[in-house]
Amino acid sequence: MSKAEFVGAAPPSAQYLEWLRQERRGRMIVRATQLAILVAFLILWELAPRLDLINPLFTSYPSTIWPTFLELLNATPQQASILAHTWSTVFATVVGFTTAMLFGTAIASALWWWNGLYRVLDPYLVVANAMPKTAFVPLFYIWLGATFSIYGMSLAISLFITILMIYSGFQGIDPNKIKLAQTFGASKGQVLTKVVLPGSVPTLIATLKVNAGLSLVGVVVGEFQSASLGLGYLIQYGSQIFKMNIVMTAITLLAIASSLMYLAISWLEAAVMRRR
Amino acid sequence: MGIAANSPKVELRDVGLRYFGREGETEALKGISLSVAPGEFVAIIGQSGCGKSTLLSLISGILSPTEGSVLVDGGDVTGPSRKVGYMLQQDYLFEWRTILENAVLGAEIQGANMAMARERATQLLTRYGLGQFLQHLPRQLSGGMRQRVALARTLCTEPDIVLLDEPFSALDSQTRIALADEVSEILRREGKTAILVTHDIGEAVSMAERVIVLSRRPGRVKSDHAIRFKTVDGARPAPFAARNAPEFNGYFNALWRELEVHVEG
Numbered sequence: 261m262s263k264a265e266f267v268g269a270a271p272p273s274a275q276y277l278e279w280l281r282q283e284r285r286g287r288m289i290v291r292a293t294q295l296a297i298l299v300a301f302l303i304l305w306e307l308a309p310r311l312d313l314i315n316p317l318f319t320s321y322p323s324t325i326w327p328t329f330l331e332l333l334n335a336t337p338q339q340a341s342i343l344a345h346t347w348s349t350v351f352a353t354v355v356g357f358t359t360a361m362l363f364g365t366a367i368a369s370a371l372w373w374w375n376g377l378y379r380v381l382d383p384y385l386v387v388a389n390a391m392p393k394t395a396f397v398p399l400f401y402i403w404l405g406a407t408f409s410i411y412g413m414s415l416a417i418s419l420f421i422t423i424l425m426i427y428s429g430f431q432g433i434d435p436n437k438i439k440l441a442q443t444f445g446a447s448k449g450q451v452l453t454k455v456v457l458p459g460s461v462p463t464l465i466a467t468l469k470v471n472a473g474l475s476l477v478g479v480v481v482g483e484f485q486s487a488s489l490g491l492g493y494l495i496q497y498g499s500q501i502f503k504m505n506i507v508m509t510a511i512t513l514l515a516i517a518s519s520l521m522y523l524a525i526s527w528l529e530a531a532v533m534r535r536r
Numbered sequence: 537m538g539i540a541a542n543s544p545k546v547e548l549r550d551v552g553l554r555y556f557g558r559e560g561e562t563e564a565l566k567g568i569s570l571s572v573a574p575g576e577f578v579a580i581i582g583q584s585g586c587g588k589s590t591l592l593s594l595i596s597g598i599l600s601p602t603e604g605s606v607l608v609d610g611g612d613v614t615g616p617s618r619k620v621g622y623m624l625q626q627d628y629l630f631e632w633r634t635i636l637e638n639a640v641l642g643a644e645i646q647g648a649n650m651a652m653a654r655e656r657a658t659q660l661l662t663r664y665g666l667g668q669f670l671q672h673l674p675r676q677l678s679g680g681m682r683q684r685v686a687l688a689r690t691l692c693t694e695p696d697i698v699l700l701d702e703p704f705s706a707l708d709s710q711t712r713i714a715l716a717d718e719v720s721e722i723l724r725r726e727g728k729t730a731i732l733v734t735h736d737i738g739e740a741v742s743m744a745e746r747v748i749v750l751s752r753r754p755g756r757v758k759s760d761h762a763i764r765f766k767t768v769d770g771a772r773p774a775p776f777a778a779r780n781a782p783e784f785n786g787y788f789n790a791l792w793r794e795l796e797v798h799v800e801g
Contacts, residue, residue, distance in 0.1 A: 440628045442598050444642040444693065445616035454645065458632050 320504035325512055328505040340489055346513050348490040349479055353521070356414025356475035361468060363415070364422030369452060371423070372430045389420035394481050401486045410482035410490070417478035418471035425470065429463025430456050465529045472521050480514065491517075543610060544571035545697060545729045546595055552603035552754075553590055564590045566754035568604070572729055574696075577720065579732045579740035582750030582758075583795065588733040589625075591755070592699045595731065596622045608697065618646060621695030623703040627686040629674035635661065635685050636670040642693040653692060660688040664718070680711040687719060691726070698723055700732040704739070716743055716775045724772070737795070741787045742775035749794050759794060763787055 272280075302322045309316035332342035371378040393416045400409035400416075433456050441455050483492025491510045498506030551568040554561045564587040572578050582588050593599040594606050597616045606613040608620065621642075629638045636654065639661055643653030661670060664684040666677075674682055683703060690698060703719070704712040720743045723730045734740050740747045741763055749758040765773050765781045778784060 434628065436624060436626065437628050437630065439598065440622075440624060441641070441645060443596050443616055443620075443622035443624075444645040445618070446645045450645055454641070455630070459630070461632065 316504075317502065318504065320508045322508075324505040325509050328509045329513075332506070332509065342494070342509070342513070345489055345491050345494050345510070346517065348487075349476075349483065349492065349514070350517050350521075352410050352414055352479040352482075352490070353472070353476045353517075355411055356478055357418055357468065357472045359411075359415050360418040360422045360471045360475060361464070364419055364426055364467070364471075365457075365464070367423050368426035368430060369457075371427050372452070372456065373448065378427070385420055385424060389424055393417045393478070397481055397485045400482070406486045406488070409486050410479055413482035414475045414478035417481075418474040421474065422467055422471050425467040426460065426463060429460040429467075432463070433459045461532060465525070465532060468528075469522070469525055472525060473518065476514070476518055476521070544607075545574040545576070545609065546572040546731065547607040547610075548591075548594070548604065549607070550604035551594060551601045551606060553587070553594065553599065554602045563754035565594075565601075566756050568755065568757055570748060570757055570760070572731060574729055575727050576746065577723065577730045577732070577744045578746045578748060579734060579744035580748045580750060581734055581737060581740045581791065581795070582755060583752060584735060586750045586752050587755035588735075588750060589701050591750075592622065592701050592731065592733055595697075596620050596699055618693060619696045620699060621690040621693060621697065622699045623686055623690050623701065625702045626706045627674075627679075627682040629682055629685055629689075631674050634671050634673060635666060635677070638674065638685055639688045639692055641689055646693060648693070656694075657688055657692045660691055661685065664688060678711075679707050680715055683707060683715060684718075687722070691722075695728070697729045697731070700730060702734050702736075703732075705734075705736075712739075713776055713779075720775055737788055737791045738779065739775075741784060741791065742778040745772065747787075747791060749791065761787065761791065 305319065305322050308314045309319055309321060329342060332339075335341040335344070371381065393413065396416065397409070397413060400412045403409070404412045437455050437459065438451055441451050446454065479490070480492035480495070483490040484496050487493040491514050494510040495507050498504065498510065548568050548570050551565060552563070553565045554563050568591065580588055580591060590599065594601055595608070595613065597606075597613045597620065600614075608617060629635075630641070633641070636657055639657035640650065640653045643657075644650065658667075658670060661667060661684075664687065666681060666684060666688075669677060669681070674685070677685070683706075686703070700719075704715055707715065716739060720730075730744075732740065732743060745763055747761045747763060749761070750756065751758045763783075765778055765783050767773055772778075773781060
């Protein structure tokens with residue numbers, strides 16, 4: 261039924277081929293510009309300290325990142341391998357946003373089920389979402405201990421926005437679709453599982469995109485305080501001993517980890533949306 | 537069931553419905569009494585906001601009247617029933633389900649045998665010319681095709697009574713008239729009792745054997761018109777043919793005048 265199939269019967273016209281070429285050119289220009297910005301940034305970062313425009317003590321150099329990475333690969337008695345640090349952070353983040361999605365969906369469903377509950381809790385949820393959760397990092401450390409304070413912060417920072425986004429997605433379901441299910445005698449549970457939840461899949465994915473990023477923030481901030489493992493810890497450690505190359509390497513790994521997470525979610529989104 | 541042939545399929549006795557809101561209460565329907573015989577095709581017309589759709593919601597059991605009673609096959613309606621199928625103003629197909637999965641939705645909700653439901657839905661869809669679209673998604677179909685899927689979804693649960701709430705209003709006029717022909721042919725052949733709600737006088741006259749006019753809010757039964765066409769074989773003409781019958785304009789104008797009274801006051 262797609263347009264391409266429709267036209268596909270006849271050989272493509274010269275204009276269409278020209279249009280395709282223009283399309284491809286446009287895409288290449290965008291990609292090339294993106295790459296150029298990254299390269300320019302790295303060159304500037306490398307040259308500015310070398311030309312004494314800024315103090316290398318504060319910024320290190322991009323060229324030191326790879327050697328630093330190789331150096332940190334080896335575990336020492338005092339320090340775990342950088343791979344262990346990275347894995348620890350990524351694992352805590354995945355735990356954080358997965359729990360946030362599960363709890364968030366369950367709580368949003370409960371709020372949908374009992375409208376009275378939503379009306380009571382609404383102001384508390386809004387305030388909880390607006391609170392700077394990072395203010396609780398020291399408290400969480402005391403309450404939950406070194407490991408669980410990190411998971412706790414990751415969950416706390418992403419849970420409330422997850423609940424609010426999913427609940428508003430539930431509210432956005434066309435009431436006529438619910439009415440349709442009711443004309444067949446659907447129970448409240450059937451309305452939830454056959455209409456509201458499947459109809460909210462795009463909202464769930466949009467929420468996942470938001471809370472994966474937030475969970476990573478929660479983990480890194482939690483690690484600043486309490487961890488002896490993780491990229492947040494490594495950043496803290498590097499800055500304390502004034503080794504900016506360690507800090508920059510850890511930050512680069514964070515950037516790579518969040519890009520990979522974003523790619524994975526985009527891939528999931530494409531897989532799910534193909535059915536729509 | 538032991539129901540005499542002349543006992544009504546659907547009966548409303550002095551039904552009233554009020555909606556409550558902070559601004560006060562709204563009387564949507566008042567003192568409605570009417571009955572529909574088995575196999576009859578009745579149209580209910582009235583201006584928008586006169587409570588036509590509310591009337592269907594009462595018969596389907598998703599709303600309860602605040603006064604009076606609604607009966608189907610002589611029994612009080614207490615909730616949605618398998619005897620009643622409801623076609624809404626738009627198809628409301630679920631975009632995440634294939635055409636076949638959409639058509640079996642009712643059967644799935646009612647906990648019916650799914651293998652049989654799928655077989656029946658496939659038969660219905662094939663009969664409506666959608667046989668090669670079973671695994672397609674709703675967005676790949678045109679408006680008229682989607683509304684046919686909605687009809688298959690309604691009939692898949694084998695209701696005796698089919699409620700039609702302006703089911704063609706979202707379609708372009710050509711598709712609308714063609715689909716009216718198909719739907720009324722299907723419902724008559726299967727011997728269904730049908731209640732069509734519309735504000736389109738032509739649609740009502742061409743499809744129904746009886747047209748009931750509702751007054752403005754609160755809706756009451758204003759008048760009840762039998763629609764008869766003389767044909768060679770005595771059978772009811774298809775809606776499109778009915779539009780060209782000599783009697784059509786007489787009925788149309790009579791109903792038009794009744795609705796116009798409301799506009800003036």
